Amino acid sequence: MNRTRSASIVAMAGLMASLAAPAMAGDTITVASWGGTYQEAQTKAFFKPTADALGITIKEDTTNGLDDVRLQVTGNAVKWDITELGADECARGSKEGLFEKLDYGIIDKSGINPKLVHDDWVGISYTSVVLIYRTDVFGDKGPKTWADFWNVEKFPGRRALSGSQATETLSVAALAEGIPIDKVYPVDIDGALKSVDKIRGHIDAWWTSGAQAMQLVKDGEVDMASIWNGRAGTLKKEGAPVSFSFDQGVLTADCMVIPKGAKNKEAAMKALAMFVSPQLQANLPLYVDNGPVNEKAFETGKIPQDRLKDINSAPENVKKQVLQDAEFWRDNLVEATEKFNNLIQQ
Amino acid sequence: MSAQTALMQQKAGRPGPDLNTQALHMDARRESLRLLALLSPSLLLVFAIIIVPIGWLFWLSLFDEAGALSAANYARFFEQASYIKTFITTFKVAFIVTGACVLLGYPLAYMLSQLPRRAASICLIFVILPFWTSVLVRTYAWLVILQRKGLINSWLIDLGVISQPLSLANNFSGVVIGMTHILLPFLVLPLYASMKTIDTDCLRAGMNLGAGPAATFRQIFFPLSLPGLASGVVIVFVLCLGFFVTPALMGGGKVIMWAMRMEQTTSLYSNWGAGAALGVVLLVVTLALLGLFQWLLGARATGVWSSR
Numbered sequence: 194m195n196r197t198r199s200a201s202i203v204a205m206a207g208l209m210a211s212l213a214a215p216a217m218a219g220d221t222i223t224v225a226s227w228g229g230t231y232q233e234a235q236t237k238a239f240f241k242p243t244a245d246a247l248g249i250t251i252k253e254d255t256t257n258g259l260d261d262v263r264l265q266v267t268g269n270a271v272k273w274d275i276t277e278l279g280a281d282e283c284a285r286g287s288k289e290g291l292f293e294k295l296d297y298g299i300i301d302k303s304g305i306n307p308k309l310v311h312d313d314w315v316g317i318s319y320t321s322v323v324l325i326y327r328t329d330v331f332g333d334k335g336p337k338t339w340a341d342f343w344n345v346e347k348f349p350g351r352r353a354l355s356g357s358q359a360t361e362t363l364s365v366a367a368l369a370e371g372i373p374i375d376k377v378y379p380v381d382i383d384g385a386l387k388s389v390d391k392i393r394g395h396i397d398a399w400w401t402s403g404a405q406a407m408q409l410v411k412d413g414e415v416d417m418a419s420i421w422n423g424r425a426g427t428l429k430k431e432g433a434p435v436s437f438s439f440d441q442g443v444l445t446a447d448c449m450v451i452p453k454g455a456k457n458k459e460a461a462m463k464a465l466a467m468f469v470s471p472q473l474q475a476n477l478p479l480y481v482d483n484g485p486v487n488e489k490a491f492e493t494g495k496i497p498q499d500r501l502k503d504i505n506s507a508p509e510n511v512k513k514q515v516l517q518d519a520e521f522w523r524d525n526l527v528e529a530t531e532k533f534n535n536l537i538q539q
Numbered sequence: 540m541s542a543q544t545a546l547m548q549q550k551a552g553r554p555g556p557d558l559n560t561q562a563l564h565m566d567a568r569r570e571s572l573r574l575l576a577l578l579s580p581s582l583l584l585v586f587a588i589i590i591v592p593i594g595w596l597f598w599l600s601l602f603d604e605a606g607a608l609s610a611a612n613y614a615r616f617f618e619q620a621s622y623i624k625t626f627i628t629t630f631k632v633a634f635i636v637t638g639a640c641v642l643l644g645y646p647l648a649y650m651l652s653q654l655p656r657r658a659a660s661i662c663l664i665f666v667i668l669p670f671w672t673s674v675l676v677r678t679y680a681w682l683v684i685l686q687r688k689g690l691i692n693s694w695l696i697d698l699g700v701i702s703q704p705l706s707l708a709n710n711f712s713g714v715v716i717g718m719t720h721i722l723l724p725f726l727v728l729p730l731y732a733s734m735k736t737i738d739t740d741c742l743r744a745g746m747n748l749g750a751g752p753a754a755t756f757r758q759i760f761f762p763l764s765l766p767g768l769a770s771g772v773v774i775v776f777v778l779c780l781g782f783f784v785t786p787a788l789m790g791g792g793k794v795i796m797w798a799m800r801m802e803q804t805t806s807l808y809s810n811w812g813a814g815a816a817l818g819v820v821l822l823v824v825t826l827a828l829l830g831l832f833q834w835l836l837g838a839r840a841t842g843v844w845s846s847r
Binding site for chain 2: 258259260263285289351353356357397398399400401405408409412413414526527530531534535537538539
């Protein structure tokens with residue numbers, strides 16, 4: 194009996210070894226992103242084609258941002274091989290030394306804005322902060338610029354701005370003062386705060402999540418708001434009476450990193466190279482309104498012409514917007530956010 | 540015990556009060572040691588999962604971004620006006636919500652305790668059912684009811700009571716309404732339990748001695764229900780202090796409570812100490828308030844006990 198048992202253990206071990214072998218050759222990596230429809234789109238656009246092409250398995254997880262990465266890296270419990278973050282989070286995490294260096298021999302950076310190509314992080318997609326208004330209140334004569342949004346006499350109505358993303362609200366506040374889009378950065382923080390001070394008495398809600406911004410506009414709780422273009426596009430598709438454009442939008446990039454101590458660094462590097470390649474980047478706008486970070490995606494011919502006007506990073510739309518400067522916020526975020534909180538909570 | 544001491548007396552050869560006391564003393568000590576040994580696994584567990592992390596939290600709060608010992612995390616509360624504002628808001632909400640829960644919950648618990656058992660259990664289901672529903676779902680439901688184009692405003696406008704919608708959501712009143720609804724069962728349940736244990740003979744005796752219904756209630760029932768009320772109040776108040784979901788969704792970003800601030804601070808600063816300091820402050824202030832409660836209400840509660 195003892196012999197049969199030890200024989201079965203050997204057989205089991207052999208079986209497990211044979212199962213483990215292809216996984217070791219084929220690699221499994223874990224990629225974390227924001228979840229929801231955005232990540233579903235990424236799965237179709239990036240993850241699945243990459244897994245098929247490289248013969249690896251890509252597991253998915255969701256992240257809450259830089260805190261999660263910091264917790265994993267400082268606690269020596271890194272479970273992700275690649276994770277998505279906001280660009281200012283990437284810049285901050287880089288300063289803290291939380292990420293692995295990227296190998297631009299493997300990752301082709303051509304076509305990506307140099308501001309989003311760094312030693313240890315690279316851009317992946319764009320979100321825009323746009324001005325949305327309800328057409329059942331204003332018709333098509335609603336506020337078009339942030340100066341209009343700030344003009345409470347010409348455009349009476351209820352308003353919402355982001356209370357959680359001080360960087361975005363300060364950027365639009367600078368635009369409201371009439372600063373041209375190419376002069377917004379570096380932001381004059383005190384000037385922008387003064388601008389916020391002018392409007393804060395007329396703000397009916399300071400939203401803290403994309404879903405909340407959407408709900409406020411959808412239910413008519415506010416008549417105009419700052420909102421992320423993906424959310425605005427969804428509202429429009431759902432048939433809500435709203436209008437928005439990319440004029441004076443604030444382009445914010447998302448980025449991807451390999452957390453320091455990731456178990457499958459090499460496979461992750463190859464996968465990341467695929468994610469930012471023009472071919473896969475061109476897939477993204479087929480599923481969501483978040484634009485590709487690689488300009489060459491627009492040369493692949495994959496993106497239909499009539500879709501271009503809705504994509505925030507299409508060359509025509511980029512011209513109308515401010516690109517949020519991640520490195521500026523890396524150095525100024527804490528101070529600016531505390532001052533912003535003091536102001537809006539007065 | 541007596542057999543043991545008798546045995547010891549025999550061994551010693553002579554009976555004596557000294558020896559007896561000593562033996563009893565030893566016995567008592569052995570017994571308490573045995574109890575301690577029995578308790579030690581749970582004490583260790585409490586120490587490992589509560590005391591150690593809290594100590595660690597406190598420790599972390601003493602370091603700045605560079606890892607050097609500093610009071611920067613605490614100094615921030617005074618340098619940035621918004622922290623004190625948040626702190627005041629948190630306690631304001633907690634006091635108002637607790638007050639609203641007492642005003643609504645006491646009559647409800649009283650009614651439940653007076654109903655026949657069957658009717659009371661049916662009514663209790665109405666208290667408990669929402670209690671089992673997710674806080675997030677209930678908060679969104681309140682948003683649907685209270686917002687500008689929500690149920691209440693559209694009904695009132697249709698009925699011609701008001702012409703402009705009332706601001707019920709996305710402000711302070713929205714937070715108070717939502718939190719009161721969610722926390723009400725935490726007051727009603729302990730209060731109901733304690734009211735059920737009040738001896739009705741005491742009330743009858745009071746009536747017998749000539750007290751009217753109002754006097755009976757005021758002089759007998761109410762004091763006897765105080766311990767239950769006190770525990771309900773404490774539970775509601777403490778839960779209020781750490782509330783997150785409802786103020787985040789119903790406050791429209793204008794009512795920032797301490798827990799929301801913790802989340803914000805933890806992600807804004809790259810050292811855990813910044814958030815840890817917020818936790819330490821809340822813990823210390825809450826414990827101090829609980830001590831005060833104990834001192835105020837505990838004394839009254841024991842007063843009730845001794846008079847009984």
